[in-house]
Amino acid sequence: xxxxxxxxxxxxxxxxxxxxxxxxxxxxxxxxxxxxxxxxxxxxxxxxxxxxxxxxxxxxxxxxxxxxxxxxxxxxxxxxxxxxxxxxxxxxxxxxxxxxxxxxxxxxxxxxxxxxxxxxxxxxxxxxxxxxxxxxxxxxxxxxxxxxxxxxxxxxxxxxxxxxxxxxxxxxxxxxxxxxxxxxxxxxxxxxxxxxxxxxxxxxxxxxxxxxxxxxxxxxxxxxxxxxxxxxxxxxxxxxxxxxxxxxxxxxxxxxxxxxxxxxxxxxxxxxxxxxxxxxxxxxxxxxx
Amino acid sequence: xxxxxxxxxxxxxxxxxxxxxxxxxxxxxxxxxxxxxxxxxxxxxxxxxxxxxxxxxxxxxxxxxxxxxxxxxxxxxxxxxxxxxxxxxxxxxxxxxxxxxxxxxxxxxxxxxxxxxxxxxxxxxxxxxxxxxxxxxxxxxxxxxxxxxxxxxxxxxxxxxxxxxxxxxxxxxxxxxxxxxxxxxxxxxxxxxxxxxxxxxxxxxxxxxxxxxxxxxxxxxxxxxxxxxxxxxxxxxxxxxxxxxxxxxxx
Numbered sequence: 186x187x188x189x190x191x192x193x194x195x196x197x198x199x200x201x202x203x204x205x206x207x208x209x210x211x212x213x214x215x216x217x218x219x220x221x222x223x224x225x226x227x228x229x230x231x232x233x234x235x236x237x238x239x240x241x242x243x244x245x246x247x248x249x250x251x252x253x254x255x256x257x258x259x260x261x262x263x264x265x266x267x268x269x270x271x272x273x274x275x276x277x278x279x280x281x282x283x284x285x286x287x288x289x290x291x292x293x294x295x296x297x298x299x300x301x302x303x304x305x306x307x308x309x310x311x312x313x314x315x316x317x318x319x320x321x322x323x324x325x326x327x328x329x330x331x332x333x334x335x336x337x338x339x340x341x342x343x344x345x346x347x348x349x350x351x352x353x354x355x356x357x358x359x360x361x362x363x364x365x366x367x368x369x370x371x372x373x374x375x376x377x378x379x380x381x382x383x384x385x386x387x388x389x390x391x392x393x394x395x396x397x398x399x400x401x402x403x404x405x406x407x408x409x410x411x412x413x414x415x416x417x418x419x420x421x422x423x424x425x426x427x428x429x430x431x432x433x434x435x436x437x438x439x440x441x442x443x444x445x446x447x448x449x450x451x452x453x454x455x456x457x458x459x460x461x462x463x464x465x466x467x468x469x470x471x472x473x474x
Numbered sequence: 475x476x477x478x479x480x481x482x483x484x485x486x487x488x489x490x491x492x493x494x495x496x497x498x499x500x501x502x503x504x505x506x507x508x509x510x511x512x513x514x515x516x517x518x519x520x521x522x523x524x525x526x527x528x529x530x531x532x533x534x535x536x537x538x539x540x541x542x543x544x545x546x547x548x549x550x551x552x553x554x555x556x557x558x559x560x561x562x563x564x565x566x567x568x569x570x571x572x573x574x575x576x577x578x579x580x581x582x583x584x585x586x587x588x589x590x591x592x593x594x595x596x597x598x599x600x601x602x603x604x605x606x607x608x609x610x611x612x613x614x615x616x617x618x619x620x621x622x623x624x625x626x627x628x629x630x631x632x633x634x635x636x637x638x639x640x641x642x643x644x645x646x647x648x649x650x651x652x653x654x655x656x657x658x659x660x661x662x663x664x665x666x667x668x669x670x671x672x673x674x675x676x677x678x679x680x681x682x683x684x685x686x687x688x689x690x691x692x693x694x695x696x697x698x699x700x701x702x703x704x705x706x707x708x709x710x711x712x713x714x715x716x717x718x719x720x721x722x723x724x725x
Contacts, residue, residue, distance in 0.1 A: 222650075227556050227557055227558065227559075228559070229508075230557055231557075231559055231596030231597075232625065233596070233598040233599040233625070233626075234597060234599065234626070234662070235595070237599075238599075254556065255557075259721060260479065267555075268555075268556060280618075291478065291556065293479050293480060293482075294480065294483060296483065296552040296553065296554065297552065297554065297555055297556045298483070298486060298516045298552065298553075299516065299519045299520055299558060300516045300519060300555060302482065303512075313488060313684040337505075338497045338498060338499060338505040338509060339496070339497070340496060340497060340498070341498050341502075342496060375500060375508070376499075376500035378500075403511075404509050405506060405507055406506040406507050407499075407503075409499070411501075411508065411511065413511060420708050446522075
């Protein structure tokens with residue numbers, strides 16, 4: 186167990202990867218340029234066994250980011266007190282460098298859908314999300330990061346743009362933002378806006394972490410390409426370019442590679458992290474288009 | 475107008491419901507099959523979770539049948555918690571109720587075994603009793619003691635050869651299942667749960683001890699049901715798997 190006296194580490198402005206149990210030995214032996222790890226909170230809410238033992242070991246060697254997928258912060262229902270308590274326990278034990286969750290909902294009527302579902306951006310949902318984030322931050326006793334979603338559709342009632350909505354949440358709660366550049370690319374393609382324009386409108390000074398991942402391609406009823414945020418393949422070139430565009434404006438930030446399905450061997454994932462490391466090293470050395 | 479979350483949620487799991495109103499594509503047209511991305515994500519992720527949770531059932535049924543069954547199950551029993559490690563607890567009873575599967579009557583118990591293996595995997599750690607401490611306990615004192623078992627220990631009772639079926643579908647070269655009833659003891663020596671068949675009477679003895687009886691009283695109870703039951707082989711399995719955490723003297 187990490188000592189309670191240990192000062193809370195910050196995530197380094199370097200490359201990290203989403204941790205997968207099958208990479209445990211490889212990460213321990215040869216992390217390459219990987220300087221930090223992200224774990225999915227809900228996978229470590231069991232009582233013991235290998236998951237917690239591995240996490241205990243990793244926490245001694247790497248700054249950790251805890252990424253939740255189950256709080257349903259954007260939902261209509263009150264946050265689940267049992268889940269909040271589990272989260273407080275995990276964060277209290279691990280003392281991670283960051284905790285993040287999504288601008289989305291995943292639970293309704295006591296059913297958990299295991300997916301990140303969308304919400305309209307209105308005054309009512311703003312107030313709800315703000316109140317939920319205050320509650321989370323009170324329980325974990327630290328500011329959290331809130332991540333922008335991948336969108337496949339829009340709500341006709343939305344009155345806020347997503348970057349403005351996120352910036353206002355951050356202003357009202359003091360939370361930071363997690364900018365998923367692949368999600369920006371996916372949403373921009375699906376809803377027909379400029380990804381660079383989105384980045385320009387984003388509160389980059391609030392960004393505590395950047396995510397990158399792979400996506401799949403499908404199409405909608407009109408044959409219009411529809412990108413699906415699958416985290417099941419390598420990051421595509423235009424997303425790397427959007428990362429460069431972002432870093433040139435934000436400055437160096439912790440950058441994470443997410444790869445959650447069809448998980449490759451460690452060398453492939455490490456190579457993606459190495460490319461993120463090069464992108465961070467190259468800030469200011471080239472002028473992105 | 476924004477659809478209520480409950481309309482959105484209901485349409486996620488029920489493909490016969492219309493796409494909720496108020497949802498648009500990027501050009502301001504109806505969202506159409508874009509809503510289907512969420513439907514697919516939910517169904518695909520829960521189906522995948524069922525394959526991971528019940529690999530032996532999936533192997534016995536084949537991928538297509540398992541996909542179909544998971545699709546029915548996830549709609550009847552969506553997860554009630556974000557802890558996916560617990561998902562599927564209702565699956566054995568769901569299988570029992572499926573008329574089409576009544577010729578595979580052992581499936582529910584195999585599913586119970588897979589659930590128990592997963593519970594064991596995530597159970598709290600506990601240091602086993604030192605073998606020397608046990609060796610030093612005299613037989614009378616041992617008979618009057620209560621055993622505290624490791625949280626990772628599980629018992630699954632069945633009138634089917636569930637251990638043989640499990641092995642045959644997880645180990646290459648394992649023998650074909652025999653036509654016997656098998657009670658299974660799961661221990662977790664370190665991190666990997668190990669299922670082993672129990673001798674007749676073993677599950678009664680352990681069950682009675684879990685119910686609060688002393689070692690001796692539990693043995694009497696087991697021997698009434700299985701005359702001549704010898705606890706030594708069962709005790710060896712418990713100790714070998716680190717399932718005995720401590721002995722509490724009642725004297």
